[in-house]
Amino acid sequence: MNAAQKAQPQATSAAGPLGIATVALARQLVRRPSLTPKDEGCQNLIAQCLRAAGFSCETLSCNETVNLLATHGEGSPFTLFLGHTDVVPPGEENLWEHPPFGAELVERPQGQYLTGRGSADMKGSDAAFTIALCHFVARHPEHQGRIGLLVTSNEEGDGQGGVSYVAELLSERRLIPDYCLVGEPSSLNCFGDQIKVGRRGSLTAHLTVLGVQGHVAYPERCDNAALHAARLMNALFSERWDEGTEFFPPSTFQVTNLNCGSGAENVVPGACRIMCNWRFNDRHTPESLKARVQKLAAELGVRMEERWVINGLPFITQGGALLEALQEAVERHSGQKPQLSTSGGTSDGRFIAPLGTQTVEFGPLSQSIHKVNEEVSCRDLGILTLIYKEVLERLHQDRD
Ligand SMILES: [Zn+2]
Structure with a gap:
């Protein structure tokens, strides 16, 4: 026993x-x-x-x-x-x-x-x-x-x-x-x-969208990173990544964290950090998703630093x-x-x-x-x- x-x-x-x-x-x-x-x-x-x-x-x-x-x-x-x-x-x-x-x-x-x-x-x-x-x-x-x-x-x-x-x-x-x-x-x-x-696979990106920091009273001398981040997120949320397959639902994109600003009321942020995640089907590889994000960013004129983490295929x-x-x-x-x-x-x-x-x-x-x-x-x-x-x-x- x-x-x-x-x-x-x-x-x-x-x-x-x-x-x-x-x-x-x-x-x-x-x-x-x-x-x-x-x-x-x-x-x-x-x-x-x-x-x-x-x-x-x-x-x-x-x-x-x-x-x-x-x-x-x-x-x-x-x-x-x-x-x-x-x-x-x-x-x-x-x-x-x-x-x-x-x-x-x-x-x-x-x-x-x-x-x-x-x-x-x-x-x-x-x-x-x-x-x-x-x-x-x-x-x-x-x-x-x-x-x-x-x-x-x-x-x-x-x-x-x-x-x-x-x-x-x-x-x-x-x-x-x-x-x-x-x-x-x-x-x-x-x-x-x-x-x-x-x-589904899981891919995480840490994107730092870049601008130019400066005094809020002189916007002509700044380039607001929050605005660029918003335009990029809008494009990523609007994107139809695929139609799904017989076995998989369509791939999805979500923002999981957003961080921007110095905390001061009079400073335009020079960087905005976006943490985001894709749950993706076998229509994609991490590389193909990465390339698509880079293309979207380039079309919008968004400059960014990227770090990618593959959680699973x-x-x-x-x-x-x-x-x-x-x-x-x-x-x-x-x-x-x-x-x-x-x-x-x-x-x-x-x-x-x-x-x-x-x-x-x-x-x-x-x-x-x-x-x-x-x-x-x-x-x-x-x-x-x-x-x-x-x-x-x-x-x-x-x-x-
Ligand atoms: Zn469990």
Whole structure:
């Protein structure tokens, strides 16, 4: 019996036997306040379960970030489950109905819920992955290929030393996953209604629009940087970057910060700093966006200094064995026909997909994530565990 099964089995039977184990492990994880990049022993708990089931577990630390890589079996295909043990801060704790790190179970008319920071994003999925892997190996010790779990303690932060770091190691070791299933909360309105098959890219620009500073009473001797910045922003907001694609919505532009002026009432600013961000689809590359912005600025006669940060490239998995297995498993266990989507922010899938790995995301409802009173349905966690296990069964049958 592993650590998860030993924990207080208070989840109701609506979660199913696997669900009870998943909820018990999820509760232990939620009780640890693992604010990015802290792990607070979460990965040890997961490793304990997986080691007892025969997995080899390796901790890969980089600076303050810790990552757990657990695998079982060898050869191909290689299916990697991907998660994170860090959580965003709870904010004002007295606004929470139940303590954010209390992992309390509450009864609602719709069933039982696990409450707390990280319950939905994404310690519930981490637990479901772990229990699914343990049960699969217990039933199929001689399964085909390699299966595994990678969890990082730095997904919600800057990602430094996290999945990008492990992806490089995997690449060096020639241990490239064929399939990667990310457990981020992908469901939109009801559990099972959405699978993410890709994500948009994210590009940030720090633009310093230049003018000439001077006395406000002598505008003929100044060149107001605020005016140039306003003209440039107007052009960027008005631009139609593309029409979207079959899988992606149109790319979008937003200003995220604006800073200008000396603070004095009588000084015309000589510089205006714009921080802005594009969420872009596969019609663009960071280079093509950059070139378009530079062209727009040149047409307006706007002078500027530029610093660009590529946060992630767009990726898409348009079909293949993993998506097929997941679609069938979701339909069978949740009764939903999931729509395929690329909406939302970036995820750590962006570091694995460039290895050539089929990468998709499926997890619980996202409605309460990063909010006060985050929670997840225990029944959904039980079904999620069955779905993850069935994906393994479909991709890794027993060797003959
Ligand atoms: Zn997350």
